[in-house]
Amino acid sequence: MTTARREKTWQDLIAVADLEPGDATPALLGRRELAVYDTVDGIFVSLARCTHGAANLCDGYFDGRHIECPLHQGLFDARTGQPRAAPARVPLRMIEARVVDGTVQVFL
């Protein structure tokens, strides 16, 4: 038995007007919990769950570049997903994103 895989497509995620300016905003796409970061370099999106444990990064502190996990204060670069401070070691899964007509879209 083979399972057909759905092709990735651009999908609407959230209106830019609904983002928390300069912060991390939670957004759902189906059952996926995503984090939308309004960074100094534009909009970036990752899976919302910390790669270290069961925390939603949107509950953490965001300085426009880095998101600090609310549980153990692991630090990630929200633009690349790279860990910047322990105990974070595994990069975030970043989701390709763009803004079209005032809507954040993700390629999933």
Ligand code: FES
């Ligand atoms: S759960 Fe995020 S740093 Fe531990």
